[in-house]
Amino acid sequence: MRVVIAEDSVLLREGLARLMEVGGFAVIDTVGDAEQLLRSVERDCPDLVVADVRMPPDQSDEGLRAALVLRRTHPDLPILMLSQYVEERYVTELLTGRPRGIGYLLKDRVADVREFLDAVERVAGGGTALDPEVVSQLLVRRQGDELDRLTPREREVLALMAEGHSNSAIGATLFLSDGSISKHINSMFTKLGLPRRDIHNRRVLAILKYLRASGED
């Protein structure tokens, strides 16, 4: 799998490249700003992009804007965004449209080599990987009414689900059987008034959208 990395800090860029190589990815290009990222994607047609949200020249959200451009021009290209902090608006923007193969992780996560590579694999395979802090932050805005009705266990399941984990991965994390995980998910969906869906991405995104939409009061 061929990867382009966009990150303005040289140290971190090289670290990321080494990390991706260890994970079995072929790093075909590393760039330091959004402009170069767009050019590199046009030229090399990578299978995955890993990009920092904040890059030169303005050090605000160039990386994210480049990612949004790529979503339009290359809808099937999986993108993993790295950020210094969680900004809900970014998550929403990334997830609108056709949300496949999308990830949003805090930069610190790269230190957990195995978990990070797992997340990269998920995104590369068309899945999602949202940072646990993204999820808890979205839940903050959604407190009150419906979410209050969830049991602590259901909240845990919802958070893990939103991070992009499969039922069996959630089961393994919480030491629960697949059957009881499905039970929790069904009861949760009923409480949240969501139709039951089987497709992994859709259910995450349905929940995130739901959280987001009613969070803006």
Place this chain on the structure above:
Amino acid sequence: MRPDTGRNYSSHMDSVSGAPSALVKALWAPATWRALAHLVSGGIIGFASGLTLLLLLILTLFGAPTVILPLVGCALILKLGGALTALQRSRHRAFLSLDLPTEPSSVPFTVNPQVLVRRLGERRTWVRFGYHVFAVFFGYGAAWLAVAAWAFGLALIAAPLYLGEGNEFAHPYVLCGFGIALVLAAPWTTRGLAALDALAASRMLGVLRSEEQERRITDLTASRSATVDAADAERRRIERDLHDGAQQRITALAVDLGIARATIPDLSEDADRALARAHEESKQVLAELRDLVRGLHPAILEDRGLDAALSAVAARSPIPVRVKVVMDRRVPRDIEAVAYFVACESLTNVAKHAEATRAAIEVSLEPALLRLHIVDNGSGGADPDRGTGLRGLADRVRSVDGNFRLTSPVGGPTSIEVELPCAS
């Protein structure tokens, strides 16, 4: 609406003149009758006290050759003046809710020629004396004017009852019309006069500052604000330096240690353990560094403002925190930083001490004020005198001229209300 100062009075009058129903309501509004009571009491006190002071003054002047009489006269004038000042202050507080700040006297009062001379030489003594002289004429006149407005107004309204059509003044119903106008204007007259009195009192009975003091206060305010700004700028600079330097380096270090752990085969048990420790340690340092930066001036606050930064803080809190932020614009950076700091520290306190299961942060923005309200459902009993956390919060709020109010009865709940000035 509680009238607090003369300024409030005039704004009150504007609203009265604005709507016809308010014009009528002003007739029985508590503020109107408090103002009337204020004027009448002012008339009585002012007249009596003024006459007494004047008599004493005459006594002092004419008794000059006797030496002893002027001494007694001055002592009496000073003593009486002090008592009168206290009386007038309490009158303003009782009727107009106007609190006039007091200052301790420079020398305690004794019948000692030196003390008397020193007191007589003070500007304060004569300004206060000036108010009492003002109160003789103004108090007396204003009380009559206010009472007359009501009394004549009512008497004229009743004119058709006791005046025949052929009287020598005017048609009784014309007089009645005048009476109605006079009564409708009476609340204005009353409140306006009371406002004037309040204005004079706040200038002459409050804390008097010399020009030197005023200039010094302006200087101190400016230099304090510069210090606060400089401290903020410094915090932001440290944040940037850490982000561009140490954070990146340690992240890269942690990545490499992670890679080494995952890829180097056949390590001895000791080497493997050492590597694992180093990796975990580097991650720990990274986490601590991140927390440090968040406490300083986090990038999310700088880039995205208070709203985004507060939901990030709430998301990290171990107990559920509800966040409601209503802001239609960004406020100055130092104000944002103080609000953020207060919210962070308060939530840390709640998690550590309050035994709470829930907390809420509310932020609202008025034209010139940012309000921050943090409340939990914990056990209360927070005391700023024990521990420096709460004291530090209050100090930080005061550094930008804000108000900090903590309510924390034993048994809870604890509530922190903060108001920060922010001109739009």
